[in-house]
Amino acid sequence: MAAFSAPRWQPNPVTFPATRVSLLAGIASERASERHRALERIVQAYWKPVYKYARLKWKRSHEDAKDLTQGFFAAASEKEYLAAFDAAKGRFRTFLRVCVDRYVAKTASAGMAVKRGGAALALDFESAEHELAGAGGIEDVERWFEREWARSIFDGAILELRSRAGAPLAKTRIAVFERYDLVDPAQRPSYAELAQQLGLKPTDVTNHLAAVRRELRALVLETLRELTATDEEFRSEARALLGVDAT
Amino acid sequence: MSVSDSVLDHLRRVTDDPDLAGTKYDLLEPIGRGGMGAVYRVHDSSLDRQVAMKVLAAPDPSGELAARLLLEARFLARLEHPGIVPVYDAGTLPDGRAYCVMKHVSGQRFDEWLATGPSRNAALELVARLAETVAFAHAHGVIHRDLKPANVMVGEYGEALVLDWGVAKQIGAAEVGTGTTAPSGSQQLTHHGAIVGTTSWMAPEQSRGEPADQRSDVYALGTLLAHVAGDEPAPALAAVCARATAAAPADRYPTADELGKDIRRYLAGDSVAAYPETALARWSRVTRPVRPLLALLGLYGALRLAIFFWSGD
Numbered sequence: 099m100a101a102f103s104a105p106r107w108q109p110n111p112v113t114f115p116a117t118r119v120s121l122l123a124g125i126a127s128e129r130a131s132e133r134h135r136a137l138e139r140i141v142q143a144y145w146k147p148v149y150k151y152a153r154l155k156w157k158r159s160h161e162d163a164k165d166l167t168q169g170f171f172a173a174a175s176e177k178e179y180l181a182a183f184d185a186a187k188g189r190f191r192t193f194l195r196v197c198v199d200r201y202v203a204k205t206a207s208a209g210m211a212v213k214r215g216g217a218a219l220a221l222d223f224e225s226a227e228h229e230l231a232g233a234g235g236i237e238d239v240e241r242w243f244e245r246e247w248a249r250s251i252f253d254g255a256i257l258e259l260r261s262r263a264g265a266p267l268a269k270t271r272i273a274v275f276e277r278y279d280l281v282d283p284a285q286r287p288s289y290a291e292l293a294q295q296l297g298l299k300p301t302d303v304t305n306h307l308a309a310v311r312r313e314l315r316a317l318v319l320e321t322l323r324e325l326t327a328t329d330e331e332f333r334s335e336a337r338a339l340l341g342v343d344a345t
Numbered sequence: 346m347s348v349s350d351s352v353l354d355h356l357r358r359v360t361d362d363p364d365l366a367g368t369k370y371d372l373l374e375p376i377g378r379g380g381m382g383a384v385y386r387v388h389d390s391s392l393d394r395q396v397a398m399k400v401l402a403a404p405d406p407s408g409e410l411a412a413r414l415l416l417e418a419r420f421l422a423r424l425e426h427p428g429i430v431p432v433y434d435a436g437t438l439p440d441g442r443a444y445c446v447m448k449h450v451s452g453q454r455f456d457e458w459l460a461t462g463p464s465r466n467a468a469l470e471l472v473a474r475l476a477e478t479v480a481f482a483h484a485h486g487v488i489h490r491d492l493k494p495a496n497v498m499v500g501e502y503g504e505a506l507v508l509d510w511g512v513a514k515q516i517g518a519a520e521v522g523t524g525t526t527a528p529s530g531s532q533q534l535t536h537h538g539a540i541v542g543t544t545s546w547m548a549p550e551q552s553r554g555e556p557a558d559q560r561s562d563v564y565a566l567g568t569l570l571a572h573v574a575g576d577e578p579a580p581a582l583a584a585v586c587a588r589a590t591a592a593a594p595a596d597r598y599p600t601a602d603e604l605g606k607d608i609r610r611y612l613a614g615d616s617v618a619a620y621p622e623t624a625l626a627r628w629s630r631v632t633r634p635v636r637p638l639l640a641l642l643g644l645y646g647a648l649r650l651a652i653f654f655w656s657g658d
Contacts, residue, residue: 336402
């Protein structure tokens with residue numbers, strides 16, 4: 099059995115830290131609370147890609163992939179091997195994926211079964227499993243992992259947007275956003291149709307969309323800022339995540 | 346629940362589109378993208394015309410890139426020349442990204458234009474015009490520092506346009522044209538010793554991270570010229586290329602204007618400064634246009650001599 103002890107922390111899917119310094123500096127911090135906070139945010143951004151990766155790349159069952167995900171992040175917390183990341187050698191997400199590969203290989207070669215501890219992370223594996231319905235294999239590992247990482251970043255930012263929508267104006271904006279940007283293209287209404295549905299003017303729809311997208315972009319970039327170690331990595335990841343470079 | 350693939354693609358695109366809310370511009374389509382910025386075709390609703398908007402795409406926590414884009418816009422605003430795309434506006438979008446608005450120009454990239462198979466003389470003429478444009482910028486104290494095919498456009502009417510002045514540098518006006526000293530007291534937006542430009546086209550001193558001056562642009566123009574000249578150029582053209590791309594700045598043409606003039610001399614069939622001729626070579630070049638006439642005259646003279654000696658018998 100792989101070394102595993104239940105971590106004392108649980109990822110909070112909504113709360114963003116007040117300070118946006120790099121988490122990658124945090125995981126190397128001498129202060130345990132700082133390390134745990136950094137790892138919590140890293141788990142929040144990466145647990146779903148890691149789980150899906152275990153299912154599709156390593157062909158693990160739902161239960162095994164859950165245990166592997168829990169075990170990986172617990173081991174990362176205990177052994178602090180994410181602190182070995184060197185920004186000069188590449189991107190953090192690539193480093194983390196390689197760490198997962200090594201963790202899987204290590205547990206397999208030792209004939210170990212990864213098991214969850216008593217206080218496992220509160221992660222919604224059922225929804226992650228649901229999202230895998232109909233998914234095939236992975237042809238290009240780097241590309242696939244990058245896409246799942248991008249999905250996870252946007253999911254987190256959308257969650258944060260929704261949590262901020264307390265005031266009536268913000269609620270209207272989120273309603274416009276959800277009915278336009280978050281629906282599949284085939285079902286996407288025109289600005290005029292959406293304006294009619296919500297009792298707004300078409301220009302209000304475009305203005306609300308612009309405001310929400312502006313906030314979404316800022317949230318995505320803030321998350322990226324946290325998850326990267328250097329300005330160069332930050333810019334490179336932003337180019338990968340946004341716009342025409344993104345596929 | 347996570348977003349679907351199609352929604353994810355949509356979000357990645359719309360969060361990168363420039364935020365034009367509250368501006369006089371309407372987004373039409375993206376038309377190009379570089380390392381730090383993207384260019385869009387937009388509609389200027391107040392003047393009812395299409396223009397090109399360059400927007401800083403990369404995150405810019407220090408504000409350095411925005412400052413560089415603004416400086417580029419200011420350089421362009423100062424450089425009114427047919428070979429330089431005019432800038433109309435610059436500022437910051439509601440989402441915080443810096444932008445500048447330029448004339449929308451249709452055309453082809455220099456390398457794409459070359460691939461269409463223009464005559465060599467047409468291509469040489471284009472490089473001569475580029476040299477004149479760069480010389481104009483130098484005369485106004487601006488060094489481009491990143492001349493390469495991707496930064497040259499051939500307009501739909503054959504105009505040669507120098508693009509992307511994003512890493513340009515301003516030098517003291519007194520230094521331009523001397524061709525002998527590295528600039529000092531220069532205004533630039535790059536870290537000291539940073540390598541700026543594109544390696545395969547840049548001058549050796551730029552590759553070493555040393556200060557660039559107008560002769561660095563001469564070197565880049567020389568590499569473009571050599572690209573156009575082909576594998577086996579005439580000796581005079583080869584000499585022009587060699588002088589423009591000399592490893593030591595002091596061995597190059599001191600100004601882009603001198604390079605442009607030498608290219609034009611070559612095109613006119615005149616002697617070029619980079620290729621000193623022997624008296625025989627000069628006589629051969631000067632007489633080349635009238636060589637058939639000279640041959641006829643020689644033949645006529647020979648016949649007269651033959652007749653003279655024949656009749657003398």
